[in-house]
Amino acid sequence: MSKTKFAGRGVYVLGNDIDTDRIIPARFLKCVTFDELGPSLFFDERFDADGNSRGHPLDKARHKGAEILISDNNFGCGSSREHAPQAIQKFGLKAVIAESFAEIFHGNCTTLGIPCVVMDAEHRSGLAAQVERNPDAELIIDLESQQVIFANEIYPVSMKASTREAFLAATYDPLDNLLSAKDQVRNTAQKLGWA
Amino acid sequence: MGKNLFRKVWDDHVVRQLDNGQYQVFMALHLIHEVTSPQAFGMLKDKGLGVAFPNRTFATVDHIIPTDSQSRPLQDDMAEKMIQVLSDATAEHGIEYFPPESGSQGIVHVVGPEKGLTQPGMTICCGDSHTATHGAFGCIALGIGTSQVRDVLASQTLAMDTLKVRRIRVEGKLGPGVTAKDVILHIIRLLGVNGGVGYAYEYAGSVIEAMTMEERMTVCNMSIEGGARCGYINPDETTFEFLRDRERVPRGADFDAVCEKWRSYASDPDASYDDEVVIHARDISPTVTWGVTPAQAISIEELVPSPETAEGLEKNLITDALNYMKLDAAAPIKGTKINVAFIGSCTNGRLSDFRSVARVIAGHKVADSVRAIAVPGSEQVDQDARAEGLDKILEAAGFEWRKPGCSMCLAMNPDKLVGDEVCASSSNRNFMGRQGSPTGRTILMSPIMVAASAVRGSVADAREVFELPSTLESGDAA
Numbered sequence: 274m275s276k277t278k279f280a281g282r283g284v285y286v287l288g289n290d291i292d293t294d295r296i297i298p299a300r301f302l303k304c305v306t307f308d309e310l311g312p313s314l315f316f317d318e319r320f321d322a323d324g325n326s327r328g329h330p331l332d333k334a335r336h337k338g339a340e341i342l343i344s345d346n347n348f349g350c351g352s353s354r355e356h357a358p359q360a361i362q363k364f365g366l367k368a369v370i371a372e373s374f375a376e377i378f379h380g381n382c383t384t385l386g387i388p389c390v391v392m393d394a395e396h397r398s399g400l401a402a403q404v405e406r407n408p409d410a411e412l413i414i415d416l417e418s419q420q421v422i423f424a425n426e427i428y429p430v431s432m433k434a435s436t437r438e439a440f441l442a443a444t445y446d447p448l449d450n451l452l453s454a455k456d457q458v459r460n461t462a463q464k465l466g467w468a
Numbered sequence: 469m470g471k472n473l474f475r476k477v478w479d480d481h482v483v484r485q486l487d488n489g490q491y492q493v494f495m496a497l498h499l500i501h502e503v504t505s506p507q508a509f510g511m512l513k514d515k516g517l518g519v520a521f522p523n524r525t526f527a528t529v530d531h532i533i534p535t536d537s538q539s540r541p542l543q544d545d546m547a548e549k550m551i552q553v554l555s556d557a558t559a560e561h562g563i564e565y566f567p568p569e570s571g572s573q574g575i576v577h578v579v580g581p582e583k584g585l586t587q588p589g590m591t592i593c594c595g596d597s598h599t600a601t602h603g604a605f606g607c608i609a610l611g612i613g614t615s616q617v618r619d620v621l622a623s624q625t626l627a628m629d630t631l632k633v634r635r636i637r638v639e640g641k642l643g644p645g646v647t648a649k650d651v652i653l654h655i656i657r658l659l660g661v662n663g664g665v666g667y668a669y670e671y672a673g674s675v676i677e678a679m680t681m682e683e684r685m686t687v688c689n690m691s692i693e694g695g696a697r698c699g700y701i702n703p704d705e706t707t708f709e710f711l712r713d714r715e716r717v718p719r720g721a722d723f724d725a726v727c728e729k730w731r732s733y734a735s736d737p738d739a740s741y742d743d744e745v746v747i748h749a750r751d752i753s754p755t756v757t758w759g760v761t762p763a764q765a766i767s768i769e770e771l772v773p774s775p776e777t778a779e780g781l782e783k784n785l786i787t788d789a790l791n792y793m794k795l796d797a798a799a800p801i802k803g804t805k806i807n808v809a810f811i812g813s814c815t816n817g818r819l820s821d822f823r824s825v826a827r828v829i830a831g832h833k834v835a836d837s838v839r840a841i842a843v844p845g846s847e848q849v850d851q852d853a854r855a856e857g858l859d860k861i862l863e864a865a866g867f868e869w870r871k872p873g874c875s876m877c878l879a880m881n882p883d884k885l886v887g888d889e890v891c892a893s894s895s896n897r898n899f900m901g902r903q904g905s906p907t908g909r910t911i912l913m914s915p916i917m918v919a920a921s922a923v924r925g926s927v928a929d930a931r932e933v934f935e936l937p938s939t940l941e942s943g944d945a946a
């Protein structure tokens with residue numbers, strides 16, 4: 274199934290360098306499957322020590338059910354834990370828009386079919402302000418035309434070329450592709466002395 | 469025009485180009501541990517797939533293992549289950565596993581090199597971002613996510629884009645008390661936490677060439693903290709001598725032959741780079757972090773920055789970091805009270821780290837207000853340190869000597885900060901909540917700076933607290 278359009282309501286989580294320890298604190302990595310991670314997303318930012326809400330954007334009534342996360346620079350830096358994009362997905366978010374992404378996080382998201390879409394600071398602050406004003410309106414990310422459409426406005430976005438190709442061709446999960454070249458892999462292994 | 473090491477290793481390991489422009493790349497070595505890998509075996513099972521090259525994957529446990537008692541079953545049921553799943557899966561698929569109390573267990577990035585599994589010219593991957601450590605041997609060493617662990621188990625390959633290469637030359641001679649940790653903190657401070665996105669870092673220059681392998685591992689370890697996908701150092705005699713006689717390295721005439729092969733991977737003298745940065749050793753001081761990213765670092769003599777002097781989003785970042793750290797703007801970092809001192813992790817939990825601390829701390833005492841723990845990076849490091857009596861020297865000074873594991877680097881085991889405690893830490897991340905308490909505060913620094921701070925009870929300059937020998941590390945460093 275090709276994934277080229279992502280539609281949903283937006284939510285803006287402000288901040289540069291939001292690391293994967295913040296996205297999912299290490300104590301929630303104690304698990305042998307990813308199934309239960311959704312509620313732990315941004316846990317320590319969302320709740321205080323007594324479990325009371327700190328009023329994080331994800332918990333504001335107006336943003337309940339939002340599906341597209343908007344943030345700033347270097348989103349997802351730090352630990353390689355796939356628990357971070359898994360928690361984002363299990364929470365119900367389908368796509369992330371930011372100024373830039375850390376590479377391992379970007380790769381993990383791609384494999385899970387979560388597009389990491391790059392939008393510059395000026396457009397992002399415009400979009401964030403619009404989303405605040407119209408929390409109930411849907412925004413549409415179109416990877417084909419590399420645009421975000423919201424409230425009749427068009428915001429240019431970009432995506433790493435190979436990732437965009439993978440979404441357009443629905444090969445963002447590369448496993449089948451990797452498995453289709455068994456002989457070539459064996460040849461390379463033999464050449465290197467590992468077969 | 470010659471080739472750099474990245475290009476040579478890459479070209480050797482590329483299987484083919486994929487339709488989307490990425491490459492399928494063979495992984496010569498795959499390391500797994502209990503936190504990011506058990507789920508991958510579940511994914512394989514769902515798809516009815518097996519492991520393609522079980523002899524190229526090795527497993528150990530490090531992240532969740534307690535460091536006080538490791539007797540089984542572990543008190544924490546989920547921790548026990550994670551280890552059990554890993555041990556069952558490796559047995560089922562014929563993967564070699566180094567369990568606790570085997571003499572071979574430890575932090576995955578300590579174990580690989582010490583067994584000689586890590587060798588020059590390899591592509592190496594592990595579901596852990598500090599896999600860059602192995603780049604110290606002249607490898608392309610990549611941290612990956614769990615779905616990619618699945619890909620490597622099933623195919624021994626990864627789909628990836630190629631990288632640009634930035635050579636970072638560190639030239640000159642480091643002053644007394646300035647260590648490999650200070651070099652990498654200084655580099656990250658200069659280039660930023662995302663300065664390395666899209667790059668492999670090649671560390672070079674006279675300072676890097678003079679380093680021991682353990683120091684080189686400290687530098688490469690934190691490449692990810694600078695945003696680089698990986699970091700490496702060209703293999704040389706220091707590399708080969710480290711590997712000689714290691715368990716998984718060929719011996720005798722075979723060793724000489726393999727050294728020739730390894731040497732051939734080093735960057736050619738006329739190799740080209742996408743970018744180059746030169747750093748002078750004289751500009752590097754003992755460096756500590758003041759904020760919540762590793763780039764928020766200053767020299768021990770400097771003042772914590774002030775939001776007043778910054779602009780835009782940077783202003784907010786400084787304000788937020790100071791609020792979280794409960795530090796005053798424009799105040800000295802030296803003298804900041806600490807509650808905990810931690811020496812360990814894949815950055816600074818090797819034998820030479822404990823040697824350097826033992827050498828300076830003998831005759832000193834950890835302040836009463838400080839809880840100090842030393843956690844060896846592996847069972848091997850533990851054994852070697854005990855054989856030299858380093859554990860006794862640290863204990864006499866007031867450190868607890870623990871069993872090996874990641875411990876308070878990420879606090880998935882019982883070693884955690886409490887409330888808003890401040891920890892002087894030899895680890896690699898000072899992120900909010902990193903050391904197990906959502907309000908805990910981390911100040912990163914070198915092992916001897918942690919020792920000095922533990923003695924003073926506050927962030928201190930090792931050069932003022934101790935009498936430093938002119939060369940600090942394992943003695944054989946230039």
Ligand code: SF4
Nearest residue numbers: 598813814874877878
């Ligand atoms: S010591 Fe810390 S950084 Fe290193 S592997 Fe363990 S948790 Fe990760």
